[in-house]
Amino acid sequence: MRNNLKTFIQDFGWPRIIIFLFLVSLFVLAPFVGVRLDASLSDCLNRFGQYAILVLALVPMIQSGCGLNFGLALGIVAGLLGATVSLQLELRGFWGFFGAIAFATPFSVIFGYFYGKLLNKVKGEEMTIAMYVGFSFVMLMCIMWLVLPFDNPTMVWGYAGKGLRTTITVEGYWLKILNDFLAIRIGRFFVFPTGLLLFVGACAGGIWLFLRTRIGTAMTAVGSNPDFARASGVSADKMRTTSVILSTFLGAIGIIVYQQSFGFIQLYTAPSPMVFPAVAAILIGGASVNKASMINVLVGTFLFQGLLTMTPSVINSILQTDMSEVIRIIVSNGMILYALTRKVKVSK
Amino acid sequence: MGQNGPLLSLKNVSKEFYGNVVLQDVNFDLHEGEILGLVGENGAGKTTLMSILFGMPVIAETGGFKGKIILDGQEMHFASPFDALDAGLGMVHQEFSLIPGFTSTENIVLNRESMRPSILNDAFGKRMSILDRPAMKKRAESAIEKLGVKLDSDMLISEMPVGHKQFTEIAREISREKSRLLILDEPTAVLTESEAEILLDSLRKLAKKGVAIIFISHRLKEVVEVADKIVVLRDGLAVKDVPAAGVTIKDIASWMVGRSVSSDAARHDENKNYGEKILSVEHLWVDMPGETVRDVSFEVRQGEIFGIGGLAGQGKLGIPNGVMGLYAAGGTVHLHDKTIELNSPNAALKAGMAFVSEDRRGVGLLLDESLDWNIAFTAMQVHKQYLKPVLGGLFTLRDEAGMVTLCKEYISLLDIKCTGPRQKAKELSGGNQQKICLAKAFALKPDLLFVSEPTRGIDVGAKKLVLDTLRKYNKEYGTTIVMVSSELEELRAICDRVAIIDEGRIAGILPPTADVAEFGILMAGITDSPSRTKLASAAEEAPNA
Numbered sequence A: 001m002r003n004n005l006k007t008f009i010q011d012f013g014w015p016r017i018i019i020f021l022f023l024v025s026l027f028v029l030a031p032f033v034g035v036r037l038d039a040s041l042s043d044c045l046n047r048f049g050q051y052a053i054l055v056l057a058l059v060p061m062i063q064s065g066c067g068l069n070f071g072l073a074l075g076i077v078a079g080l081l082g083a084t085v086s087l088q089l090e091l092r093g094f095w096g097f098f099g100a101i102a103f104a105t106p107f108s109v110i111f112g113y114f115y116g117k118l119l120n121k122v123k124g125e126e127m128t129i130a131m132y133v134g135f136s137f138v139m140l141m142c143i144m145w146l147v148l149p150f151d152n153p154t155m156v157w158g159y160a161g162k163g164l165r166t167t168i169t170v171e172g173y174w175l176k177i178l179n180d181f182l183a184i185r186i187g188r189f190f191v192f193p194t195g196l197l198l199f200v201g202a203c204a205g206g207i208w209l210f211l212r213t214r215i216g217t218a219m220t221a222v223g224s225n226p227d228f229a230r231a232s233g234v235s236a237d238k239m240r241t242t243s244v245i246l247s248t249f250l251g252a253i254g255i256i257v258y259q260q261s262f263g264f265i266q267l268y269t270a271p272s273p274m275v276f277p278a279v280a281a282i283l284i285g286g287a288s289v290n291k292a293s294m295i296n297v298l299v300g301t302f303l304f305q306g307l308l309t310m311t312p313s314v315i316n317s318i319l320q321t322d323m324s325e326v327i328r329i330i331v332s333n334g335m336i337l338y339a340l341t342r343k344v345k346v347s348k
Numbered sequence B: 001m002g003q004n005g006p007l008l009s010l011k012n013v014s015k016e017f018y019g020n021v022v023l024q025d026v027n028f029d030l031h032e033g034e035i036l037g038l039v040g041e042n043g044a045g046k047t048t049l050m051s052i053l054f055g056m057p058v059i060a061e062t063g064g065f066k067g068k069i070i071l072d073g074q075e076m077h078f079a080s081p082f083d084a085l086d087a088g089l090g091m092v093h094q095e096f097s098l099i100p101g102f103t104s105t106e107n108i109v110l111n112r113e114s115m116r117p118s119i120l121n122d123a124f125g126k127r128m129s130i131l132d133r134p135a136m137k138k139r140a141e142s143a144i145e146k147l148g149v150k151l152d153s154d155m156l157i158s159e160m161p162v163g164h165k166q167f168t169e170i171a172r173e174i175s176r177e178k179s180r181l182l183i184l185d186e187p188t189a190v191l192t193e194s195e196a197e198i199l200l201d202s203l204r205k206l207a208k209k210g211v212a213i214i215f216i217s218h219r220l221k222e223v224v225e226v227a228d229k230i231v232v233l234r235d236g237l238a239v240k241d242v243p244a245a246g247v248t249i250k251d252i253a254s255w256m257v258g259r260s261v262s263s264d265a266a267r268h269d270e271n272k273n274y275g276e277k278i279l280s281v282e283h284l285w286v287d288m289p290g291e292t293v294r295d296v297s298f299e300v301r302q303g304e305i306f307g308i309g310g311l312a313g314q315g316k317l318g319i320p321n322g323v324m325g326l327y328a329a330g331g332t333v334h335l336h337d338k339t340i341e342l343n344s345p346n347a348a349l350k351a352g353m354a355f356v357s358e359d360r361r362g363v364g365l366l367l368d369e370s371l372d373w374n375i376a377f378t379a380m381q382v383h384k385q386y387l388k389p390v391l392g393g394l395f396t397l398r399d400e401a402g403m404v405t406l407c408k409e410y411i412s413l414l415d416i417k418c419t420g421p422r423q424k425a426k427e428l429s430g431g432n433q434q435k436i437c438l439a440k441a442f443a444l445k446p447d448l449l450f451v452s453e454p455t456r457g458i459d460v461g462a463k464k465l466v467l468d469t470l471r472k473y474n475k476e477y478g479t480t481i482v483m484v485s486s487e488l489e490e491l492r493a494i495c496d497r498v499a500i501i502d503e504g505r506i507a508g509i510l511p512p513t514a515d516v517a518e519f520g521i522l523m524a525g526i527t528d529s530p531s532r533t534k535l536a537s538a539a540e541e542a543p544n545a
Helices: A002-012 A014-033 A037-056 A059-063 A073-088 A093-121 A126-147 A194-210 A214-224 A226-231 A236-262 A272-284 A294-319 A324-341 B046-053 B057-061 B081-086 B104-108 B120-124 B133-147 B162-174 B193-208 B220-226 B249-257 B264-269 B318-323 B345-350 B360-364 B371-383 B400-413 B430-442 B460-477 B488-494 B516-523 B530-544
Strands: A167-169 A184-186 A190-192 A264-266 B008-017 B020-030 B035-040 B066-071 B089-092 B181-185 B212-216 B229-234 B237-243 B277-286 B293-301 B305-310 B329-335 B353-356 B387-390 B395-398 B448-452 B480-484 B497-502 B505-510
Touching (some): A002 A014, A014 A272, A059 A214, A073 A236, A126 A272, A214 A236, A236 A264, A272 A294, B008 B046, B162 B181, B193 B220, B212 B220, B293 B480, B318 B329, B488 B516, B497 B516
Parallel strands (some): B035 B212
Antiparallel strands (some): A167 A264, B229 B237, B277 B329, B387 B395
C-alpha cells in the first residue's frame, strides 16, 4: 500500500500534488470568505472548457520534437480570420460556429505549413524562434485587421466604417453555442456546460486516436529520436511539418471555442498573451518539452484554470486587494521556467 | 641523469575497465633519441596505454592502473596531463587541438607566450602584461626550424593544408624547453604520401637531437621505415618487442592480427550452396563524415555471409550507411536485379533490405520508448504491419497486442534480459540493446541484412550470442548477410568471404581461410603487394567452388 502511494506520487509528480492540495484548500476556504462554491465550480468547468483545446494544440508539436509551441499565436490568428469571415457572412448558430472553423482551416494549414518549414531550418532552437514568429506575425496582422475589406457594421469602427474593432461581440451569432448545448442547470449559480465539455472530449479523443495511427506513431518516434525514424524510412521533416500544421489548426479551433464561451472576438495584440497560459497549463499537467499525453492536457488545464478562478475570488476576499493578475503571472511564468530547466532529461 | 639507462621504461603496466582487461603486463624501454613504433589493431590497447603515460584523467576516474612508469630512473605519478607536460612529455593527438582563428605562432606558444611588462602591471599584476610578439615569433620559428620543415609562422591555422596543421602541432610540442619524449598518435593518417615523407624526415632529425619518440601508426610501411624498435600490442598484451632492423611488413601484420590461426577456419569446410546473385553494388561512393567511400563495387550471392573489414576511418562503415540511404551516396545498387533508389531509407527498406546500425544509441534505438515500439516500429512504417483497422477500415490504429506478442517472441528467441515488452530501451544493457536492434531488423523479414559492428561495446558472452544468432538466421532462413566489423577475427569466424576496405576502396577480397598476414597487408594499404591481385581474384571464385 505504501509502495503504491509512493509510485503514485512519483508518477503524478510533486508540483501537481502541491497545486492540487492548494486548489482543494481554496475550495474549502471559499465558503468562509463569502464566495459561493457552486458558482466557483461552474466557473472552473467553464474556463477549463474554454482553454482546453488551446492547451491540446501544443501536444502534436511536443510529440514530434518541436518543443512547446510558443508560436501558437499563428493558430489563434487563423481562428480569428475564420471567426471574422464567419461573422462577415452573417452565419449564425451552429452554422456560424462550424463555419468559422471551416474558414479557419485553410488559413491554419497555410500558416502551419510555412511555420513548419521555418522550424525545420532551425532545429534545436525551435522554441526561441517560434516565440518571435508568434510576436511578429501578430504585429503584421495588426495592420491586416485595419486594411482587410470587412464591412459588417457590428465588426468595424463606427466612425470610419472600415477597419475591425479591437473586440467584436459574437452575441446574436454564436454566443455560448457550445456552452448552452444540453447544458445542465442546477440552482441559480451552477451550470454544467455539457456541449463545451463534449466538444473538448471529442477533440482530445481525436488526438488520442491520431497518436495511435501509423502517422501518429511515426510522429512520436521522430520526437523521440529523429535518426531512428529516418533509418526506418520516415521523413522527419515531413512529420514535423505535419505536427506543426495540426498544432496550428487546433489553435484555430481552440480560439473559436474560447470566443463562443467568452463572448468576444479579440483582435490586434490579443493573441500574444493567450500563448503563455496554455504552455504553463500543459507543463503543470506534467508534460515535458518532449513528451505530452492527454492526461497532461486535461489535468494541467483543470489545475491551472482552477487556480486562476479561485485565487482572485478567495485571496482577494481575504487580503482585500486585487492580487489575481500577480498570482497568475507568477504561477504561469514560474511553471514555464521550472519546466525549461528540466529540459535536458532526454537520453541520448 | 643516467646517460646509458633508458629514458622511459614501463614495468608491468596493466589496466582494466570495469573488469574488462585492456592492458596486461606491458613492458618496454625507450632510450634517448630512439623512435619506437607502436602498432596494433583497433582496440588492442594503444590509446589506453598512451592515456596512462600521459596522465589522462579518464584513467584515474576508472580506477587507475597497475605497474610502474619510470622516467629517468624515477617512478612517475602523473595526476593530470599538465604534470606530464612538466616532466617533458609531449603528445600530438589524432584530432587537431589547434585554434583555427590563430596563427601558427600563436598556437605554438599558446599559454606560454612571451610577455613584456606594461604600465597596468603596477596596478593589476602580471596578468596585464603585453604579448611580446617578436619574441614569440622567434620561438615559434626556432621550433619550426628544429622540426626541419617549411611553415609560415604568420599563417592562420584555418587557411593551412592539413599537413601544415600537423606540423604546427608537433612544433608546439617540441617548442617546450624540456620536451624530451614525444608521442605521436597516427600523425600521418591525414597526410598525403609526400607530406608523410617530410614528417618522417623531421622525426628522424628530432631523434638525432636526442628526443625520444613513440610513433603510433596504422601505416606499417612508415613504422618499418622510421622506427628503431617495434612494439606490437594485441588484446592488451605486448606480444612483440623487437629491433626494427630486418623486420618486414608481413611479419608485423601477422603479429598484429595473428591468433590461433587454425581454430577458427574449421567451420568453413562445410559445403554451402549459394543461390543467385542477390546484391550488386557498382561504383558506390558515400559521403559519410570520417568514413568516406570512394569507389566500391562488389556482388553478394543469395545465402552468403559477406564480410567487410578494414581499419577505422577507411570507409567500411560508409558502405551499409550509403546503400541504406542514410548518407549521401552515388553509384548503382541492384537487389534482385532491381535498381535501388539511393539516398532514400524508405526505398531501401521497401526493397527488402534491413540495417543494424553501428550507432546503436544514436540511430538504432528509441531509447525513451518501450521495447515493443523499438522492434515493431520499422515494420509498421515500412510494411504497414501491426496496424488494425477500426470502424470498418475507416482508419487504422496501432495493434498494441500484436506488437507485444512480436516483442515477447523475440525476447525469448534472442534471450533478451528485460522486465517485459513495456520496459524502456535505455534501461537495457549494451548487449541486450544490440539484440533489440537485431530483432528490429529480423521483424522486417529482410532478404538482405546489413549488420554494422554488431559486437561493438558488448561483453564476450553477448558477442557470441549475437554472432550465433546471425549464423542461425543465415542458415535457417537463408537470409543473406553483409556484416561490417572492425574485428577481423569475428569476420573470419562467421563470413564466407571478407572484403578489406582501404581509403574508400576495396583493397581485396579474401576467403576467411586466408593467411592473417594477407589481411594485415591489405589493411595496411600496401598497394603493390604482388600476391594481392592473385588472392583477390581467387576469392571472387570462392563462393562458386
